[in-house]
Amino acid sequence: MSSQVTSQTTITPHNQQPLVTRHYPSESELDAIIAKVADAQKAWAKVPLDERIKIGYKFIDEFAADSAEIPLETTMQMGRPVTQIKGEINGFLDRAKYMLSIAKSSLADIPLTDTDKPGFRRFIRRTPHGVVLVIAPWNYPYLVSINSVLPALIAGNAVLLKPSPQTPLTAERFASALVRAGVPEDIIKVLHLSPELTKHGVENKNIAFVSFTGSVIGGKKVEEAAVGAAGFKGVALELGGKDPAYVRADADLDYTVAELVDGAMFNSGQSCCAVERIYVHDSIYEPFVDKYVNLVKNYKLGDPTLPSTNLGPVVSLASAERIRKQVADAVSAGAKSLIPEELFPEAKSGTTYVAPQVLVDVDHSMDVMMEETFGPVVGIQKVSSDEEAVKLMNDSPYGLTASIWTPESSQNAFLEIVDQLETGTVFLNRCDYLDPALAWTGVKDSGRGISLSRYGYDQLTRAKSVHMKIKIA
Secondary structure, rough: OOOOOOOEEOOOOOOOOOOOOOOEHHHHHHHHHHHHHHHHHHHHHHOOOOHHHHHHHHHHHHHHOOOOOOHHHHHHHHHOHHHHHHHHHHHHHHHHHHHHOOOHHOOEEOOOOOOOOOOEEEEEEEEEEEEEEEEEEOOHHHHHHHHHHHHHHHOEEEEEEEEEOHHHHHHHHHHHHHHHHHOOOOOEEEEOHHHHHHHHHHHOOOOOOEEEEHHHHHHHHHHHHHHHOOOOEEEEEEEOOEEEEOOOOOOOOHHHHHHHHHHHHHHHHHHOOEEEEEEEEOOOHHHHHHHHHHHHOOOOOOOOOOOOEEEEOOOOHHHHHHHHHHHHHHHOOOOOEEHHHOOOOOOOOOOOOOOOOEEEOOOOHHHOOOOOOOEEEEEEEEEOOHHHHHHHHHOEEEEEEEEEEHHHHHHHHHHHHOOOOOOEEEEEEEOOOOOOOOOOOEEOOOOOOOOOOHHHHHHHEEEEEEEEEEOOO
C-alpha cells in the first residue's frame, strides 16, 4: 500500500480546526494538465495585446465584485485580523491597475531608428516565455500573486498558479475572476501540489519560467529542480528578509515610532519586508525605546475574526514555537525583553498566539538579529554614527528592504547611505510597502529577479531581436 500523500488540509490558525481539503493530481495527470496549457498558450499569445489588456480591466471588476466575501475567508485561512484584509484587497487592485496601465508601453517593440542606416530596420520585441509556474506564499496570498500572475497573462503567457496549502481558496478565487473576465480556462490553472509534485512540475519541459515567493530553503529547492531539468528555464526568487531600520538623531520620534511599530507588528510580523531589527542613534535611544514599548503594549491579541483584534495568531503551531525559541535564546544570551508576558495572556505555549516582544541589549551574535523571525518580535540596538548603522544593516545574509528615518532636510545624508546599503529597496521615512511603479527585488539570500514596474514585464518575457535589410542592391 502506497504511503504517498494525496491531499492537503488547511488548518485555521486561531482555532486549529480543519477548513478545506484539496486533492493532488498524480504525476501523469499533472503532466497532462501542463501539456494542455502549453498547447493553449500558443493561441493566447496571438490574442492582440489591446484585447488582453481589456480582459485585465474586466478582471478587476470581477474581482472587486467578490470583495465582500474575501476578508473572513482569508482570515480563516491564514489568521490575519479580518479588519486588516481590506488593505490587501485594495493593494491587489492598485497593483493590477498599475501593471495594466503600463502594459502597452512596456511590451511595445523597441525601435532603433536613431542608429539605423538607410535600407535597414531593427527593433527588439518582447515575446512571452510560454507557460509560467507561479508558486505563491500564504502571508499575502493576493498581494504577492498579482505581481506575477496578471503581468504574465497580459504578456501572452499561460499561468499555472500553485498556492500555499494554507491559502488554497485565494488562488481559486483569483482564477475564477480571471476566467469570468475572459481568460480561457486552459490559460489560468490552479494547481494544488505536494512538495514532490511541485518539484516534478518545475522539472517539466513545458514550464518555461518559474516565479517563486517563499523561504530561502524553498527557493533553493526550486532553483535546484530548475537547473536539474532538461534544457534551461528562467527562475525568479523572492525570498526572506531581516529588514533593518536606522533612526538618526534628528528623526521625528513620535512619527517614527508609530511607523516602525506598525512595520514590525502588522500581520504579526509575517512579511518578508517587515521591520525585524532597528538601529537607533544613542542620543535618542532611551526615549525611542520608551515610546516604542508603550505603543506595543496597546495591541489587542486575540481571535482574528473579531473587529477589536489588531494582532492575530501566527500561521501555525510550529511557527509559534520557533518564534518563542528565538526570543528565549536571545534572552538566555543576554538580551532583555521589555513586554511583560502577563499583558498578553492568550499567548500560551501550545497555541498559535505569540505575544509581541521588544528586545534590547541585543547584538549580532544572536539569531534574533541575524535570522528571519517572521513574527511580532523586534530587536533594538544602539549605534553612535551613520557608519556604524550602515555596517550593522549590511551585516546580514539578507537584502530586501531597509529604511532610514531622518527629516527632509537631511536628504543628502540619506542618499549617501542609500549608495552604501546592500538591499533591493531603501525607504526614507516609511517601511513595509511596495510601490508598483518601483522594481521589487532583493540581493543576497533575499533572492533574485524583479516583479512590478516595467521591469516586471521584462522578467516575464524574453527579448527577440529583429534585423531587417529592406533594400537589396
